[in-house]
Amino acid sequence: xxxxxxxxxxxxxxxxxAIAVALVAAPTALAQSSAAEGIAKYRExxxxxxxxxxxxxxxxGLWKEPRGPAKASLEQCDLGLGAGVVKGAYAQLPxxxxxxxxxxxxxxxxxxxxxxxxxxxxxxxxxxxxxxxxDRKSNIEALVAYITSESRGVKMNVSLAHPKxxxxxxxxxKIFYFRGGPHDFGCxxxxxxxxxxxxxxxxxxxxxxxxxxxxxxxxxxxxxSQGELRxxxxxxxxxxxxxxxxxxxxxxxxSIALTMFLAKNANGAAFDAPAIKR
Amino acid sequence: xxxPMKIRASLVGDTTEVKVLMxxxxxxxxxxxxxxxxxxxxxxxxxxxTHGGKTVLAAQWGPAVSKNPFVSFKFxxxxxxDKVTIAWADNRGDKRTDEATIA
Amino acid sequence: MDRKRRQVLKSGGGVTLLTLxxxxxxxxxxxxxxxxxxxxxxxxKSMADTMKxxxxxxxxxxxxxxxxxxPDIAENGAVVPVGIISNIPNTESIAVLIxxxxxxxxxxxxxxxxxxxxxxxxxKMGQSSNIYALVKADxxxxxAAKDVKVTLGGCGG
Numbered sequence: 001x002x003x004x005x006x007x008x009x010x011x012x013x014x015x016x017x018a019i020a021v022a023l024v025a026a027p028t029a030l031a032q033s034s035a036a037e038g039i040a041k042y043r044e045x046x047x048x049x050x051x052x053x054x055x056x057x058x059x060x061g062l063w064k065e066p067r068g069p070a071k072a073s074l075e076q077c078d079l080g081l082g083a084g085v086v087k088g089a090y091a092q093l094p095x096x097x098x099x100x101x102x103x104x105x106x107x108x109x110x111x112x113x114x115x116x117x118x119x120x121x122x123x124x125x126x127x128x129x130x131x132x133x134x135d136r137k138s139n140i141e142a143l144v145a146y147i148t149s150e151s152r153g154v155k156m157n158v159s160l161a162h163p164k165x166x167x168x169x170x171x172x173x174k175i176f177y178f179r180g181g182p183h184d185f186g187c188x189x190x191x192x193x194x195x196x197x198x199x200x201x202x203x204x205x206x207x208x209x210x211x212x213x214x215x216x217x218x219x220x221x222x223x224x225s226q227g228e229l230r231x232x233x234x235x236x237x238x239x240x241x242x243x244x245x246x247x248x249x250x251x252x253x254x255s256i257a258l259t260m261f262l263a264k265n266a267n268g269a270a271f272d273a274p275a276i277k278r
Numbered sequence: 279x280x281x282p283m284k285i286r287a288s289l290v291g292d293t294t295e296v297k298v299l300m301x302x303x304x305x306x307x308x309x310x311x312x313x314x315x316x317x318x319x320x321x322x323x324x325x326x327x328t329h330g331g332k333t334v335l336a337a338q339w340g341p342a343v344s345k346n347p348f349v350s351f352k353f354x355x356x357x358x359x360d361k362v363t364i365a366w367a368d369n370r371g372d373k374r375t376d377e378a379t380i381a
Numbered sequence: 382m383d384r385k386r387r388q389v390l391k392s393g394g395g396v397t398l399l400t401l402x403x404x405x406x407x408x409x410x411x412x413x414x415x416x417x418x419x420x421x422x423x424x425x426k427s428m429a430d431t432m433k434x435x436x437x438x439x440x441x442x443x444x445x446x447x448x449x450x451x452p453d454i455a456e457n458g459a460v461v462p463v464g465i466i467s468n469i470p471n472t473e474s475i476a477v478l479i480x481x482x483x484x485x486x487x488x489x490x491x492x493x494x495x496x497x498x499x500x501x502x503x504x505k506m507g508q509s510s511n512i513y514a515l516v517k518a519d520x521x522x523x524x525a526a527k528d529v530k531v532t533l534g535g536c537g538g
Contacts, residue, residue, distance in 0.1 A: 035454060035532065038452060038453045038454030038530070039452075039454055039456045039532075041452045041453070041454075042452035042454055042455050042456050042462070043456065045450040045451070045452055045462040045464075046460065046462060048297070048350065048450075048501075049297055049299055049348040049350060050299075051299055051301075051345075051346035051348065053284045053299055054281060054284055054299055054301045054346060057281075057282065057284055058281055133303060134303055200456070200532060222346075224456070224457045224459055224460040225457050225459060227303075227344075227345035227346060227459065278456040278457045293497070304505075306483075306505070308483060323418040324417075324418055332493070332495075333491075333493055334493060334495065334496050335490060335491070335492070335493070335496055335500075336490070336491040336493070337488060337489065337490045337491070338418055338419060338423075338488065338489045339487070339488045339489075340423040340484055340486055340487055340488065341484070341505075342479060342482050342484065342486075342487035342488070342504050342505045342506075343487060343488055343502065343503070343504055343505070344459060344460045344461070344502075344503040344504060344505055345459065345460075347502065347503065348501075348502060348503050349500065349501070349502045350500060350501045350502075351490075351496065351497065351499065351500040351501075352496070352497040352499065353495055353496040353497065354495050354496075354497070355495050369418075
Protein backbone atom coordinates (compact mmCIF):
# COMPACT_ATOMS: atom_id res chain seq x y z
CA UNK A 1 0.00 0.00 0.00
CA UNK A 2 2.74 2.39 1.03
CA UNK A 3 4.81 2.03 -2.12
CA UNK A 4 1.77 2.57 -4.32
CA UNK A 5 0.90 5.68 -2.38
CA UNK A 6 4.31 7.14 -2.92
CA UNK A 7 3.74 7.01 -6.66
CA UNK A 8 0.47 8.92 -6.47
CA UNK A 9 -0.07 12.66 -6.32
CA UNK A 10 -1.79 14.18 -3.34
CA UNK A 11 -5.11 14.39 -5.17
CA UNK A 12 -5.01 10.76 -6.29
CA UNK A 13 -4.08 9.71 -2.79
CA UNK A 14 -7.04 11.58 -1.37
CA UNK A 15 -9.29 9.90 -3.94
CA UNK A 16 -7.91 6.47 -3.07
CA UNK A 17 -8.52 7.20 0.58
CA ALA A 18 -12.08 8.28 -0.12
CA ILE A 19 -12.73 4.99 -1.89
CA ALA A 20 -11.19 3.05 0.98
CA VAL A 21 -13.41 4.88 3.46
CA ALA A 22 -16.49 4.24 1.32
CA LEU A 23 -15.70 0.53 1.06
CA VAL A 24 -15.24 0.23 4.77
CA ALA A 25 -18.61 1.85 5.29
CA ALA A 26 -20.44 -0.51 2.96
CA PRO A 27 -22.14 -3.32 5.01
CA THR A 28 -25.90 -3.62 4.75
CA ALA A 29 -28.00 -1.12 6.61
CA LEU A 30 -29.77 -3.91 8.46
CA ALA A 31 -26.62 -5.52 9.81
CA GLN A 32 -25.40 -2.09 10.74
CA SER A 33 -28.46 -1.07 12.74
CA SER A 34 -28.86 -4.33 14.66
CA ALA A 35 -25.13 -4.44 15.38
CA ALA A 36 -25.23 -0.84 16.55
CA GLU A 37 -28.17 -1.63 18.81
CA GLY A 38 -26.42 -4.66 20.26
CA ILE A 39 -23.25 -2.73 20.86
CA ALA A 40 -25.18 0.07 22.56
CA LYS A 41 -26.55 -2.54 24.98
CA TYR A 42 -23.06 -3.93 25.53
CA ARG A 43 -21.73 -0.48 26.39
CA GLU A 44 -24.63 0.09 28.74
CA UNK A 45 -23.92 -3.16 30.56
CA UNK A 46 -20.34 -2.04 31.16
CA UNK A 47 -21.28 1.20 32.89
CA UNK A 48 -21.79 -0.46 36.25
CA UNK A 49 -18.35 -1.05 37.74
CA UNK A 50 -15.85 0.83 35.64
CA UNK A 51 -12.28 -0.35 36.35
CA UNK A 52 -11.23 3.30 35.86
CA UNK A 53 -12.16 3.61 39.52
CA UNK A 54 -9.03 1.62 40.36
CA UNK A 55 -6.96 4.34 38.67
CA UNK A 56 -8.95 7.09 40.37
CA UNK A 57 -8.27 5.54 43.77
CA UNK A 58 -4.56 5.17 43.07
CA UNK A 59 -4.42 8.74 41.75
CA UNK A 60 -6.07 10.12 44.87
CA GLY A 61 -3.46 8.31 46.94
CA LEU A 62 -0.65 9.74 44.82
CA TRP A 63 -2.11 13.25 45.11
CA LYS A 64 -2.11 13.09 48.90
CA GLU A 65 1.05 11.12 49.53
CA PRO A 66 4.29 13.01 50.33
CA ARG A 67 6.65 12.05 47.51
CA GLY A 68 9.75 13.17 45.64
CA PRO A 69 13.00 14.61 47.02
CA ALA A 70 10.99 17.32 48.86
CA LYS A 71 8.70 14.71 50.48
CA ALA A 72 5.71 16.87 49.64
CA SER A 73 2.25 15.93 48.48
CA LEU A 74 0.55 17.57 45.51
CA GLU A 75 -2.23 18.93 47.69
CA GLN A 76 -0.92 22.48 47.32
CA CYS A 77 -0.81 22.19 43.53
CA ASP A 78 -2.80 24.97 41.84
CA LEU A 79 -4.76 23.48 38.96
CA GLY A 80 -6.22 26.86 38.12
CA LEU A 81 -8.86 27.33 40.81
CA GLY A 82 -6.40 27.98 43.62
CA ALA A 83 -3.91 25.83 45.51
CA GLY A 84 -5.33 22.41 46.27
CA VAL A 85 -8.71 22.89 44.58
CA VAL A 86 -9.41 19.76 42.54
CA LYS A 87 -13.18 19.90 42.24
CA GLY A 88 -14.14 21.28 38.83
CA ALA A 89 -10.57 22.19 37.90
CA TYR A 90 -10.37 19.98 34.84
CA ALA A 91 -13.47 21.54 33.26
CA GLN A 92 -11.55 24.83 32.91
CA LEU A 93 -8.32 23.43 31.51
CA PRO A 94 -6.21 24.15 29.55
CA UNK A 95 -5.65 27.67 30.83
CA UNK A 96 -2.99 30.33 31.22
CA UNK A 97 -0.94 30.11 34.42
CA UNK A 98 0.85 33.34 35.36
CA UNK A 99 3.47 31.57 37.49
CA UNK A 100 4.64 29.59 34.47
CA UNK A 101 3.71 32.30 31.94
CA UNK A 102 2.32 29.54 29.78
CA UNK A 103 -0.93 27.90 28.78
CA UNK A 104 -0.97 24.45 30.37
CA UNK A 105 -3.16 21.40 30.12
CA UNK A 106 -3.66 19.08 33.10
CA UNK A 107 -0.66 16.88 32.36
CA UNK A 108 1.71 19.82 31.87
CA UNK A 109 0.47 21.39 35.08
CA UNK A 110 0.96 18.14 37.01
CA UNK A 111 4.54 17.91 35.77
CA UNK A 112 5.03 21.55 36.82
CA UNK A 113 3.72 20.79 40.34
CA UNK A 114 5.83 17.64 40.67
CA UNK A 115 8.89 19.72 39.83
CA UNK A 116 8.02 22.79 41.94
CA UNK A 117 6.44 21.10 44.96
CA UNK A 118 8.02 17.67 45.11
CA UNK A 119 11.45 18.53 43.74
CA UNK A 120 11.22 15.86 41.05
CA UNK A 121 13.31 16.52 37.94
CA UNK A 122 11.37 17.58 34.88
CA UNK A 123 12.62 14.53 32.98
CA UNK A 124 11.52 12.16 35.76
CA UNK A 125 8.12 13.80 36.09
CA UNK A 126 7.28 13.37 32.41
CA UNK A 127 9.00 10.08 31.67
CA UNK A 128 6.05 7.69 31.93
CA UNK A 129 2.88 9.37 30.69
CA UNK A 130 1.25 6.16 29.44
CA UNK A 131 1.28 2.99 31.52
CA UNK A 132 1.43 -0.60 30.41
CA UNK A 133 0.44 -3.37 32.76
CA UNK A 134 1.51 -3.98 36.32
CA ASP A 135 5.21 -3.48 35.64
CA ARG A 136 4.90 -0.01 34.17
CA LYS A 137 2.12 1.85 35.89
CA SER A 138 1.87 5.52 35.02
CA ASN A 139 1.44 7.91 37.92
CA ILE A 140 0.36 10.63 35.52
CA GLU A 141 -2.53 8.51 34.21
CA ALA A 142 -3.68 7.72 37.74
CA LEU A 143 -3.49 11.38 38.80
CA VAL A 144 -5.38 12.41 35.67
CA ALA A 145 -8.03 9.78 36.44
CA TYR A 146 -8.50 11.15 39.95
CA ILE A 147 -8.50 14.82 38.99
CA THR A 148 -10.84 14.42 36.03
CA SER A 149 -13.22 12.34 38.16
CA GLU A 150 -13.57 15.39 40.39
CA SER A 151 -15.05 17.31 37.45
CA ARG A 152 -17.74 14.76 36.65
CA GLY A 153 -20.99 16.60 36.03
CA VAL A 154 -19.26 19.99 35.82
CA LYS A 155 -19.89 21.98 32.64
CA MET A 156 -16.89 22.50 30.39
CA ASN A 157 -15.90 26.15 30.66
CA VAL A 158 -12.59 26.80 28.93
CA SER A 159 -11.65 30.47 28.56
CA LEU A 160 -9.87 32.22 25.73
CA ALA A 161 -9.75 35.56 27.59
CA HIS A 162 -5.97 35.67 27.91
CA PRO A 163 -4.16 36.42 24.63
CA LYS A 164 -1.98 33.34 25.07
CA UNK A 165 -5.09 31.18 25.48
CA UNK A 166 -6.59 32.64 22.31
CA UNK A 167 -3.33 32.04 20.50
CA UNK A 168 -3.17 28.41 21.70
CA UNK A 169 -6.69 27.84 20.40
CA UNK A 170 -5.76 29.27 17.01
CA UNK A 171 -2.71 27.05 16.76
CA UNK A 172 -4.81 24.03 17.73
CA UNK A 173 -7.33 24.92 15.05
CA LYS A 174 -4.51 25.05 12.48
CA ILE A 175 -3.09 21.68 13.56
CA PHE A 176 -6.54 20.06 13.44
CA TYR A 177 -6.95 21.00 9.77
CA PHE A 178 -3.31 20.47 8.80
CA ARG A 179 -2.73 17.56 6.44
CA GLY A 180 0.58 15.83 5.96
CA GLY A 181 2.56 12.66 6.43
CA PRO A 182 2.89 9.72 4.04
CA HIS A 183 -0.91 9.43 3.68
CA ASP A 184 -1.70 13.15 3.40
CA PHE A 185 -3.76 12.74 6.54
CA GLY A 186 -4.98 15.21 9.12
CA CYS A 187 -7.25 15.08 12.16
CA UNK A 188 -9.94 16.44 9.88
CA UNK A 189 -9.69 13.45 7.53
CA UNK A 190 -11.45 11.22 10.04
CA UNK A 191 -13.08 13.78 12.30
CA UNK A 192 -14.32 16.41 9.86
CA UNK A 193 -17.54 14.82 8.63
CA UNK A 194 -20.55 12.95 9.99
CA UNK A 195 -20.93 9.17 9.95
CA UNK A 196 -17.28 8.29 9.43
CA UNK A 197 -16.21 4.93 10.74
CA UNK A 198 -13.19 2.68 11.10
CA UNK A 199 -14.76 -0.74 10.82
CA UNK A 200 -17.54 -0.66 13.44
CA UNK A 201 -16.15 2.32 15.32
CA UNK A 202 -18.06 5.52 14.84
CA UNK A 203 -15.76 8.49 14.59
CA UNK A 204 -17.03 11.73 16.11
CA UNK A 205 -17.28 14.79 13.87
CA UNK A 206 -15.15 17.12 15.94
CA UNK A 207 -15.95 20.13 13.77
CA UNK A 208 -19.47 20.12 15.21
CA UNK A 209 -20.29 21.18 18.75
CA UNK A 210 -22.11 17.93 19.67
CA UNK A 211 -19.28 15.81 18.29
CA UNK A 212 -16.58 17.74 20.11
CA UNK A 213 -18.60 17.73 23.34
CA UNK A 214 -19.32 14.01 23.26
CA UNK A 215 -15.71 13.13 22.47
CA UNK A 216 -13.92 15.47 24.86
CA UNK A 217 -16.16 14.86 27.86
CA UNK A 218 -15.71 11.07 27.69
CA UNK A 219 -11.92 10.95 28.06
CA UNK A 220 -10.12 9.61 30.02
CA UNK A 221 -11.61 6.19 29.57
CA UNK A 222 -10.93 2.64 30.66
CA UNK A 223 -10.07 0.99 27.40
CA UNK A 224 -11.54 -2.50 27.46
CA SER A 225 -9.34 -3.66 24.57
CA GLN A 226 -6.21 -2.70 26.47
CA GLY A 227 -7.27 -3.15 30.06
CA GLU A 228 -5.81 0.27 30.76
CA LEU A 229 -7.08 3.71 31.61
CA ARG A 230 -6.24 6.02 28.74
CA UNK A 231 -6.12 9.80 28.90
CA UNK A 232 -7.14 12.35 26.29
CA UNK A 233 -3.42 12.95 25.84
CA UNK A 234 -3.03 9.29 24.91
CA UNK A 235 -5.93 9.62 22.45
CA UNK A 236 -4.16 12.46 20.68
CA UNK A 237 -0.90 10.54 20.60
CA UNK A 238 -2.54 7.49 19.13
CA UNK A 239 -4.32 9.56 16.49
CA UNK A 240 -0.93 10.94 15.48
CA UNK A 241 0.43 7.41 15.25
CA UNK A 242 -2.51 6.30 13.14
CA UNK A 243 -1.93 9.26 10.83
CA UNK A 244 1.73 8.24 10.53
CA UNK A 245 2.68 11.64 11.92
CA UNK A 246 5.82 12.16 14.00
CA UNK A 247 5.18 11.38 17.66
CA UNK A 248 3.27 14.09 19.45
CA UNK A 249 5.67 15.15 22.19
CA UNK A 250 4.20 14.91 25.68
CA UNK A 251 3.66 18.38 27.14
CA UNK A 252 4.58 20.13 23.89
CA UNK A 253 2.83 23.29 22.76
CA UNK A 254 1.39 21.34 19.83
CA SER A 255 -0.31 18.86 22.16
CA ILE A 256 -1.57 21.62 24.47
CA ALA A 257 -2.86 23.58 21.46
CA LEU A 258 -4.87 20.64 20.12
CA THR A 259 -6.22 19.93 23.59
CA MET A 260 -7.17 23.60 23.92
CA PHE A 261 -8.95 23.55 20.56
CA LEU A 262 -11.03 20.49 21.42
CA ALA A 263 -11.66 21.39 25.06
CA LYS A 264 -12.93 24.85 24.14
CA ASN A 265 -15.18 23.38 21.44
CA ALA A 266 -16.70 21.15 24.12
CA ASN A 267 -17.71 24.15 26.27
CA GLY A 268 -21.21 23.95 27.72
CA ALA A 269 -21.35 20.15 27.98
CA ALA A 270 -21.18 18.40 31.34
CA PHE A 271 -17.93 16.52 31.79
CA ASP A 272 -18.63 12.78 32.07
CA ALA A 273 -15.43 10.83 32.62
CA PRO A 274 -13.51 8.68 33.37
CA ALA A 275 -15.66 6.66 31.03
CA ILE A 276 -15.42 3.12 29.72
CA LYS A 277 -14.89 2.40 26.05
CA ARG A 278 -14.48 -0.72 23.94
CA UNK B 279 2.04 -5.67 45.79
CA UNK B 280 -1.34 -5.47 44.21
CA UNK B 281 -3.36 -2.28 44.42
CA PRO B 282 -6.31 -2.14 46.81
CA MET B 283 -9.71 -3.34 45.68
CA LYS B 284 -12.49 -0.88 45.16
CA ILE B 285 -15.44 -2.16 47.19
CA ARG B 286 -18.93 -0.73 47.44
CA ALA B 287 -21.37 -2.24 49.91
CA SER B 288 -24.75 -0.64 50.19
CA LEU B 289 -27.89 -1.59 52.06
CA VAL B 290 -31.11 -1.63 50.06
CA GLY B 291 -34.02 -2.74 52.25
CA ASP B 292 -32.76 -5.86 54.02
CA THR B 293 -30.29 -6.71 51.29
CA THR B 294 -26.65 -5.71 51.07
CA GLU B 295 -25.43 -5.13 47.55
CA VAL B 296 -21.70 -5.66 47.09
CA LYS B 297 -19.78 -4.44 44.07
CA VAL B 298 -16.06 -5.01 43.85
CA LEU B 299 -13.35 -4.15 41.36
CA MET B 300 -9.97 -5.84 41.70
CA UNK B 301 -6.71 -4.72 40.19
CA UNK B 302 -5.25 -7.78 38.47
CA UNK B 303 -3.73 -8.65 35.10
CA UNK B 304 -5.65 -11.95 34.76
CA UNK B 305 -3.09 -13.09 32.21
CA UNK B 306 -4.38 -16.15 30.36
CA UNK B 307 -1.12 -17.92 29.60
CA UNK B 308 -2.22 -18.04 25.95
CA UNK B 309 -0.65 -14.79 24.81
CA UNK B 310 2.83 -14.21 23.44
CA UNK B 311 5.01 -11.15 23.91
CA UNK B 312 6.74 -9.24 21.09
CA UNK B 313 9.57 -11.81 21.09
CA UNK B 314 7.13 -14.68 20.64
CA UNK B 315 7.61 -15.94 24.19
CA UNK B 316 4.46 -17.13 25.93
CA UNK B 317 3.43 -14.81 28.75
CA UNK B 318 2.86 -17.08 31.75
CA UNK B 319 -0.64 -17.39 33.18
CA UNK B 320 -1.23 -15.11 36.15
CA UNK B 321 -4.72 -14.92 37.53
CA UNK B 322 -6.84 -14.83 40.66
CA UNK B 323 -7.95 -18.35 41.58
CA UNK B 324 -10.04 -17.90 44.69
CA UNK B 325 -12.17 -15.12 46.10
CA UNK B 326 -13.90 -15.15 49.49
CA UNK B 327 -16.33 -12.55 50.76
CA THR B 328 -17.14 -12.60 54.46
CA HIS B 329 -19.54 -10.68 56.65
CA GLY B 330 -19.64 -11.13 60.42
CA GLY B 331 -17.35 -14.15 60.26
CA LYS B 332 -19.63 -15.90 57.75
CA THR B 333 -18.79 -16.53 54.11
CA VAL B 334 -21.34 -14.81 51.89
CA LEU B 335 -19.70 -15.68 48.57
CA ALA B 336 -16.88 -18.04 47.62
CA ALA B 337 -15.57 -18.20 44.09
CA GLN B 338 -13.06 -20.13 42.03
CA TRP B 339 -11.85 -18.45 38.88
CA GLY B 340 -9.94 -19.43 35.79
CA PRO B 341 -8.02 -17.04 33.54
CA ALA B 342 -11.17 -16.35 31.48
CA VAL B 343 -12.36 -13.85 34.05
CA SER B 344 -11.61 -10.39 32.60
CA LYS B 345 -8.61 -8.28 33.55
CA ASN B 346 -9.37 -6.00 36.52
CA PRO B 347 -12.25 -8.26 37.57
CA PHE B 348 -15.68 -7.01 38.58
CA VAL B 349 -18.24 -8.87 40.66
CA SER B 350 -21.62 -7.76 41.91
CA PHE B 351 -23.89 -9.79 44.21
CA LYS B 352 -26.36 -9.44 47.10
CA PHE B 353 -26.76 -11.02 50.50
CA UNK B 354 -29.20 -10.71 53.37
CA UNK B 355 -28.34 -9.94 56.97
CA UNK B 356 -26.03 -6.94 56.67
CA UNK B 357 -26.56 -3.69 58.56
CA UNK B 358 -25.21 -0.20 58.02
CA UNK B 359 -21.78 0.14 59.59
CA ASP B 360 -20.99 -3.60 59.28
CA LYS B 361 -17.77 -4.60 57.60
CA VAL B 362 -17.58 -6.70 54.46
CA THR B 363 -14.21 -8.34 53.89
CA ILE B 364 -12.99 -9.59 50.52
CA ALA B 365 -9.90 -11.71 50.01
CA TRP B 366 -8.35 -13.07 46.85
CA ALA B 367 -5.41 -15.33 46.11
CA ASP B 368 -3.75 -15.83 42.74
CA ASN B 369 -1.77 -18.64 41.13
CA ARG B 370 1.55 -17.01 42.07
CA GLY B 371 0.64 -17.04 45.71
CA ASP B 372 -0.08 -13.31 45.87
CA LYS B 373 -2.93 -12.42 48.20
CA ARG B 374 -4.88 -9.33 48.96
CA THR B 375 -7.57 -8.58 51.57
CA ASP B 376 -9.64 -5.40 51.73
CA GLU B 377 -12.73 -4.39 53.60
CA ALA B 378 -15.54 -1.91 53.20
CA THR B 379 -18.23 -0.56 55.47
CA ILE B 380 -21.85 -1.13 54.50
CA ALA B 381 -23.40 2.26 53.74
CA MET C 382 -38.11 -30.70 27.67
CA ASP C 383 -36.85 -33.48 25.45
CA ARG C 384 -37.20 -31.37 22.38
CA LYS C 385 -35.20 -28.59 23.91
CA ARG C 386 -32.49 -30.94 24.95
CA ARG C 387 -32.25 -32.25 21.45
CA GLN C 388 -31.83 -28.73 20.18
CA VAL C 389 -28.97 -28.16 22.53
CA LEU C 390 -27.42 -31.44 21.53
CA LYS C 391 -27.70 -30.42 17.92
CA SER C 392 -26.27 -26.96 18.29
CA GLY C 393 -23.52 -28.05 20.60
CA GLY C 394 -22.73 -31.21 18.66
CA GLY C 395 -23.04 -33.21 21.85
CA VAL C 396 -19.64 -32.13 23.03
CA THR C 397 -21.16 -29.30 24.95
CA LEU C 398 -23.38 -31.36 27.16
CA LEU C 399 -20.71 -33.91 27.89
CA THR C 400 -18.37 -31.13 28.83
CA LEU C 401 -20.99 -29.63 31.06
CA UNK C 402 -21.61 -32.93 32.73
CA UNK C 403 -17.92 -33.32 33.31
CA UNK C 404 -17.70 -29.89 34.83
CA UNK C 405 -20.75 -30.65 36.92
CA UNK C 406 -19.10 -33.71 38.31
CA UNK C 407 -16.13 -31.66 39.39
CA UNK C 408 -18.00 -29.03 41.26
CA UNK C 409 -17.81 -30.95 44.47
CA UNK C 410 -19.43 -29.25 47.40
CA UNK C 411 -16.96 -27.83 49.85
CA UNK C 412 -14.22 -27.18 47.33
CA UNK C 413 -14.72 -23.47 47.16
CA UNK C 414 -15.51 -23.12 50.82
CA UNK C 415 -12.15 -24.66 51.62
CA UNK C 416 -10.68 -22.25 49.09
CA UNK C 417 -8.89 -24.90 47.16
CA UNK C 418 -8.75 -24.46 43.42
CA UNK C 419 -10.12 -27.24 41.27
CA UNK C 420 -7.32 -27.51 38.71
CA UNK C 421 -8.83 -30.45 36.84
CA UNK C 422 -12.03 -28.57 36.15
CA UNK C 423 -10.28 -25.43 34.93
CA UNK C 424 -7.77 -27.37 32.81
CA UNK C 425 -10.37 -29.06 30.63
CA LYS C 426 -9.51 -28.44 27.02
CA SER C 427 -10.73 -31.23 24.81
CA MET C 428 -13.56 -33.68 24.48
CA ALA C 429 -11.19 -36.51 25.40
CA ASP C 430 -10.37 -34.85 28.71
CA THR C 431 -13.97 -34.24 29.53
CA MET C 432 -14.93 -37.80 28.56
CA LYS C 433 -12.40 -39.12 31.05
CA UNK C 434 -13.81 -37.06 33.82
CA UNK C 435 -17.44 -38.01 33.15
CA UNK C 436 -19.23 -38.63 36.38
CA UNK C 437 -22.09 -36.35 37.36
CA UNK C 438 -25.61 -36.43 36.05
CA UNK C 439 -26.67 -34.69 32.89
CA UNK C 440 -27.65 -31.06 33.56
CA UNK C 441 -31.27 -30.27 32.88
CA UNK C 442 -32.21 -27.35 30.65
CA UNK C 443 -33.91 -24.81 32.84
CA UNK C 444 -36.01 -21.75 32.11
CA UNK C 445 -35.51 -20.75 35.71
CA UNK C 446 -31.99 -19.61 34.96
CA UNK C 447 -32.05 -16.12 33.49
CA UNK C 448 -29.28 -14.05 31.96
CA UNK C 449 -29.24 -10.31 32.65
CA UNK C 450 -26.84 -7.59 31.56
CA UNK C 451 -25.47 -10.10 29.10
CA PRO C 452 -25.32 -8.53 25.63
CA ASP C 453 -26.14 -10.28 22.34
CA ILE C 454 -23.08 -8.63 20.85
CA ALA C 455 -19.82 -7.86 22.64
CA GLU C 456 -17.78 -5.08 21.11
CA ASN C 457 -14.68 -6.60 22.62
CA GLY C 458 -14.25 -10.19 23.73
CA ALA C 459 -11.80 -9.15 26.44
CA VAL C 460 -14.66 -7.90 28.58
CA VAL C 461 -18.08 -9.52 28.24
CA PRO C 462 -20.55 -8.71 31.02
CA VAL C 463 -22.46 -11.73 32.28
CA GLY C 464 -25.28 -11.61 34.78
CA ILE C 465 -27.04 -14.76 35.96
CA ILE C 466 -30.09 -15.22 38.17
CA SER C 467 -31.17 -18.65 39.30
CA ASN C 468 -34.80 -18.96 40.32
CA ILE C 469 -34.29 -22.62 41.23
CA PRO C 470 -34.90 -23.24 44.95
CA ASN C 471 -31.85 -24.10 47.06
CA THR C 472 -29.32 -22.90 44.52
CA GLU C 473 -25.90 -23.83 45.89
CA SER C 474 -23.59 -22.66 43.15
CA ILE C 475 -23.52 -20.87 39.81
CA ALA C 476 -20.82 -21.53 37.23
CA VAL C 477 -20.03 -19.64 34.02
CA LEU C 478 -18.76 -21.65 31.06
CA ILE C 479 -17.73 -20.43 27.62
CA UNK C 480 -18.24 -23.10 24.99
CA UNK C 481 -15.49 -22.08 22.58
CA UNK C 482 -12.82 -20.85 24.96
CA UNK C 483 -9.61 -22.91 25.19
CA UNK C 484 -10.72 -23.83 28.70
CA UNK C 485 -14.44 -23.96 29.02
CA UNK C 486 -14.91 -23.20 32.70
CA UNK C 487 -14.53 -19.51 33.54
CA UNK C 488 -15.78 -19.20 37.10
CA UNK C 489 -17.68 -20.98 39.86
CA UNK C 490 -19.50 -19.07 42.58
CA UNK C 491 -20.68 -20.84 45.72
CA UNK C 492 -23.89 -19.33 47.01
CA UNK C 493 -24.30 -19.90 50.75
CA UNK C 494 -27.78 -19.63 52.33
CA UNK C 495 -28.66 -15.94 52.76
CA UNK C 496 -26.89 -14.91 49.56
CA UNK C 497 -29.13 -14.25 46.58
CA UNK C 498 -28.65 -16.66 43.66
CA UNK C 499 -27.92 -13.72 41.40
CA UNK C 500 -24.59 -12.23 40.40
CA UNK C 501 -22.79 -10.47 37.63
CA UNK C 502 -19.20 -10.51 36.48
CA UNK C 503 -17.17 -10.15 33.29
CA UNK C 504 -15.47 -12.80 31.23
CA LYS C 505 -13.17 -13.11 28.23
CA MET C 506 -14.38 -14.75 25.04
CA GLY C 507 -11.96 -15.80 22.33
CA GLN C 508 -14.73 -15.83 19.73
CA SER C 509 -18.49 -15.83 19.31
CA SER C 510 -19.86 -18.65 21.41
CA ASN C 511 -22.50 -19.90 23.78
CA ILE C 512 -22.19 -18.86 27.39
CA TYR C 513 -23.55 -21.50 29.76
CA ALA C 514 -24.90 -20.82 33.19
CA LEU C 515 -24.61 -24.03 35.17
CA VAL C 516 -26.54 -24.11 38.42
CA LYS C 517 -26.30 -26.65 41.19
CA ALA C 518 -29.39 -26.85 43.37
CA ASP C 519 -30.27 -29.59 45.84
CA UNK C 520 -27.37 -31.59 44.44
CA UNK C 521 -28.79 -31.50 40.91
CA UNK C 522 -27.46 -29.62 37.91
CA UNK C 523 -29.36 -27.25 35.66
CA UNK C 524 -28.19 -25.29 32.68
CA ALA C 525 -29.14 -22.39 30.40
CA ALA C 526 -27.31 -21.05 27.37
CA LYS C 527 -26.94 -17.67 25.72
CA ASP C 528 -25.31 -17.03 22.38
CA VAL C 529 -22.98 -14.02 22.39
CA LYS C 530 -21.38 -12.65 19.25
CA VAL C 531 -17.96 -11.10 19.60
CA THR C 532 -16.93 -8.37 17.20
CA LEU C 533 -13.43 -6.99 17.41
CA GLY C 534 -13.92 -3.52 16.08
CA GLY C 535 -11.09 -1.29 14.92
CA CYS C 536 -7.46 -2.08 15.46
CA GLY C 537 -5.76 -0.96 18.63
CA GLY C 538 -7.07 2.58 18.36
